[in-house]
Amino acid sequence: MLEVKNLNAYYGRSHILQGVNLEIQEGEIVSLLGRNGVGRSTTCKAIMGLVVPQGTVKYQGEDIAGLPAHAIAHKGIGYVPEDRWIFPALTVLQNLQLGQKNAKQKGRWSFEDMYEMFPILYERSNLRAGLLSGGEQQMLTMCRTLMGDPDLVMIDEPTEGLAPNNVALVKNLISEIAARKISVLLVEQKLTIALKIANRLYVMGHGQIVFEGTPQEFQDNPEVRKEWLEV
Amino acid sequence: MEFYVISLLNSLVFGMLLFMLSSGLTLIFGMMGVLNFAHASFYMLGAYLGYQVSVFIGFWPALVIAPILVGIIGAGIERYGLRTVHKYGHVAELLFTFGLAFMIEELILLIWGRVALNYQVPASLDFTIFKLFESDFPAYRVFMLVVSVTMFVALYLMLTRTRTGIIIQAALTHAEGVGMLGHNVPRVFMIVFGGGSALAGLAGVIGGNYLVTSPSMAILLGPIVFVVIVVGGMGSLTGALIASLLIAALQTFAVGYDYSLVDLLTLFNIELGSEPLFPDLWRIKIENTGPLLPYLLMVVMLIFRPKGIMGERES
Numbered sequence: 001m002l003e004v005k006n007l008n009a010y011y012g013r014s015h016i017l018q019g020v021n022l023e024i025q026e027g028e029i030v031s032l033l034g035r036n037g038v039g040r041s042t043t044c045k046a047i048m049g050l051v052v053p054q055g056t057v058k059y060q061g062e063d064i065a066g067l068p069a070h071a072i073a074h075k076g077i078g079y080v081p082e083d084r085w086i087f088p089a090l091t092v093l094q095n096l097q098l099g100q101k102n103a104k105q106k107g108r109w110s111f112e113d114m115y116e117m118f119p120i121l122y123e124r125s126n127l128r129a130g131l132l133s134g135g136e137q138q139m140l141t142m143c144r145t146l147m148g149d150p151d152l153v154m155i156d157e158p159t160e161g162l163a164p165n166n167v168a169l170v171k172n173l174i175s176e177i178a179a180r181k182i183s184v185l186l187v188e189q190k191l192t193i194a195l196k197i198a199n200r201l202y203v204m205g206h207g208q209i210v211f212e213g214t215p216q217e218f219q220d221n222p223e224v225r226k227e228w229l230e231v
Numbered sequence: 232m233e234f235y236v237i238s239l240l241n242s243l244v245f246g247m248l249l250f251m252l253s254s255g256l257t258l259i260f261g262m263m264g265v266l267n268f269a270h271a272s273f274y275m276l277g278a279y280l281g282y283q284v285s286v287f288i289g290f291w292p293a294l295v296i297a298p299i300l301v302g303i304i305g306a307g308i309e310r311y312g313l314r315t316v317h318k319y320g321h322v323a324e325l326l327f328t329f330g331l332a333f334m335i336e337e338l339i340l341l342i343w344g345r346v347a348l349n350y351q352v353p354a355s356l357d358f359t360i361f362k363l364f365e366s367d368f369p370a371y372r373v374f375m376l377v378v379s380v381t382m383f384v385a386l387y388l389m390l391t392r393t394r395t396g397i398i399i400q401a402a403l404t405h406a407e408g409v410g411m412l413g414h415n416v417p418r419v420f421m422i423v424f425g426g427g428s429a430l431a432g433l434a435g436v437i438g439g440n441y442l443v444t445s446p447s448m449a450i451l452l453g454p455i456v457f458v459v460i461v462v463g464g465m466g467s468l469t470g471a472l473i474a475s476l477l478i479a480a481l482q483t484f485a486v487g488y489d490y491s492l493v494d495l496l497t498l499f500n501i502e503l504g505s506e507p508l509f510p511d512l513w514r515i516k517i518e519n520t521g522p523l524l525p526y527l528l529m530v531v532m533l534i535f536r537p538k539g540i541m542g543e544r545e546s
Contacts (some may be wrong), residue, residue, distance in 0.1 A: 073411055097394075
């Protein structure tokens with residue numbers, strides 16, 4: 001479904017992505033691991049068109065590298081950024097509405113679905129989103145992206161800084177996403193979550209993919225963890 | 232008492248005119264991060280086009296047609312000029328709008344010449360609407376107030392009740408975030424730039440005959456509009472409204488006070504000698520400082536509250 005070949009990206013003069021290769025199949029949950037600053041978020045942003053990509057990004061057989069972000073979103077890719085980018089002056093409901101690509105869009109997800117999974121969003125639907133807690137904002141960001149009915153969703157560090165009960169909620173939502181046959185690219189620090197829910201995983205180091213395999217293969221290669229993940 | 236009531240009304244009229252300019256400028260800045268130096272030039276263009284259209288077919292059609300023309304010109308400049316420059320960063324964009332301001336001014340000089348236009352208040356509005364104490368209050372000022380308040384209400388409803396308005400509000404904080412959700416941000420930029428230009432044009436049409444329509448009108452009003460959006464808080468509409476009214480009041484009221492430092496000293500029974508140091512400084516009257524006060528307010532604001540009255544970011 002998604003095929004990334006020799007992807008390069010720069011911030012000014014720093015060469016952040018140095019030839020990333022990865023692919024995601026239909027309905028797969030793929031985890032992208034790595035230490036901070038190795039280029040995991042940049043990989044997502046380059047796929048989404050938020051950072052200028054060099055190389056090939058093929059989605060459903062079509063090269064989408066270089067398209068503007070809104071066009072890529074319309075192809076069916078969704079992104080949940082690490083720093084959330086909620087719209088603080090708008091209400092929770094308005095944030096969700098902006099997730100829809102137009103006012104009439106109907107997809108796999110309805111407002112009721114979101115409110116059922118996260119009753120707190122229902123209770124606060126008319127409150128300014130800027131007043132939500134960090135965990136609530138994370139839920140809102142994920143739900144907002146899903147309202148656009150993506151076929152592939154890239155989720156960047158969804159559990160960072162969250163309390164344990166919120167981490168559990170996020171985990172449930174990712175399972176629910178997978179249950180609806182949506183592919184997931186999950187950038188995650190917490191190994192336990194990544195190993196539990198991912199079908200396959202990639203490890204990044206120095207702007208490249210340094211390991212690729214199933215969670216089992218990863219467990220069988222403890223030196224990968226030592227070399228590329230442990231601080 | 233008469234002075235206060237009349238000054239209050241006048242500052243309301245001038246304040247709402249300022250808001251018509253600053254609302255567009257602050258939205259453009261909040262969204263695109265560009266301080267549009269040519270914004271007051273669109274106001275000037277509105278006045279000139281308003282004059283020209285009203286010569287041909289009258290003031291009332293001009294009131295509608297001229298702002299639309301200015302809006303189309305603004306949208307075109309965004310689409311085919313600013314958007315191309317955008318990828319080279321904010322400095323390039325700033326220089327672009329700077330050059331644009333000069334180009335519009337030169338264009339106006341070429342077409343209409345250097346002398347102020349005989350752009351008059353329409354005859355149908357040229358009468359006294361009421362007498363306050365001993366002063367006549369012109370109907371045209373009431374009309375200006377009606378137009379600007381209507382525009383404010385329309386803008387408010389558009390931004391809070393329509394989907395486009397909500398997208399614009401969202402793009403004020405996170406343009407990238409709006410784009411990745413599938414909304415065409417460049418198109419939203421064009422709408423805002425065109426809309427902001429149209430509002431400036433409208434201000435020109437109704438302000439050009441109230442003030443003066445001359446090639447220097449952009450340079451006269453432009454800096455004040457910048458002060459308004461800095462004091463109000465860049466990107467904040469409510470801030471722009473408050474600052475517009477505040478600065479208009481400051482300028483209007485200052486005109487009515489003819490006290491100077493000499494008067495202050497006399498109050499404390501201090502006599503200035505016949506040849507004091509800087510003799511002129513002591514005799515400057517508050518009414519002469521009117522043009523200076525907005526800038527003083529801006530400087531003080533930048534020192535003590537750099538994000539402005541309602542702003543959420545440092546300016």
